[in-house]
Every structure is written in structure tokens, then in C-alpha cells.
Amino acid sequence: MDFKIVERSLFARIARMVLRSSNVAMVLGKTIHLSGVDRYTFLKDEGWVAHELCHIRQFKEHGYLRFLWLYLVESWRVGYYNNKYEVEARLEGMKHRRHMNPAQRAASTITPTGLPLPGDEKETQ
Numbered sequence: 001m002d003f004k005i006v007e008r009s010l011f012a013r014i015a016r017m018v019l020r021s022s023n024v025a026m027v028l029g030k031t032i033h034l035s036g037v038d039r040y041t042f043l044k045d046e047g048w049v050a051h052e053l054c055h056i057r058q059f060k061e062h063g064y065l066r067f068l069w070l071y072l073v074e075s076w077r078v079g080y081y082n083n084k085y086e087v088e089a090r091l092e093g094m095k096h097r098r099h100m101n102p103a104q105r106a107a108s109t110i111t112p113t114g115l116p117l118p119g120d121e122k123e124t125q
């Protein structure tokens with residue numbers, strides 16, 4: 001899939017500060033914005049990459065502005081965790097988890113940030 005990565009993204013940094021999170025990946029269109037994690041660490045994490053690529057596909061499927069709107073409405077309606085776009089992305093990310101041991105699996109948990117944008121955070125050590 002065609003995508004771009006922006007490290008030390010201002011958008012992701014703002015999200016990270018608001019959320020007091022150690023790291024954030026946020027998708028806008030075809031671009032994955034990172035803060036608190038570098039490209040190399042992110043790309044090594046198959047499950048996390050699969051999760052964010054799923055958001056890129058959702059942007060493509062629905063159109064940029066339309067998807068932002070749908071995502072927002074969905075979050076508003078059912079909450080971030082149950083947002084169907086997050087549920088879909090989470091399932092996509094979990095396909096890789098069966099190859100992991102329990103410790104890796106615990107470390108691989110990706111949760112939606114709770115921002116009105118397709119952003120995700122990861123608890124790290």
C-alpha cells in the first residue's frame with residue numbers, strides 16, 4: 001500500500017501532549033504521523049503497522065473529509081473504543097499476534113487515543 005511516514009510530527013506531538021501518552025501514531029489520508037516512536041521501531045511492529053494501514057485504507061475507501069466526519073460521528077455515537085473503524089483496525093492488527101509470546105502480546109496492545117481523529121497509542125516500557 002502506498003503510504004508516507006512523518007516522524008516527529010507536530011500533529012502527533014500535540015495529540016501526545018494532550019493525552020500524556022508516551023507515543024502516538026495518527027493517520028491523516030495516506031500519511032502516518034508519529035510522535036514518541038521512530039520509523040524504525042514502528043515498522044518493526046507488524047501489528048501496529050497493520051492497524052494504521054487499515055486506517056489508510058479507510059481514508060481511501062470513504063474519501064478524506066468524509067472519513068474524518070464518519071469517524072467523528074461514530075466516536076461520538078459509541079465511544080472511541082467501540083468505534084467500528086477502530087474495531088476493524090484492531091482486528092487487522094491482531095492477525096499478527098498469534099505469532100507472539102504472551103509478553104510480546106501484552107506489549108503489542110494498541111488503543112485508540114480518544115481524540116476525534118484516527119490516532120492510536122501504545123503503552124511502552
Ligand SMILES: [Zn+2]
Binds near residue numbers: 111
Ligand atoms: Zn486506530
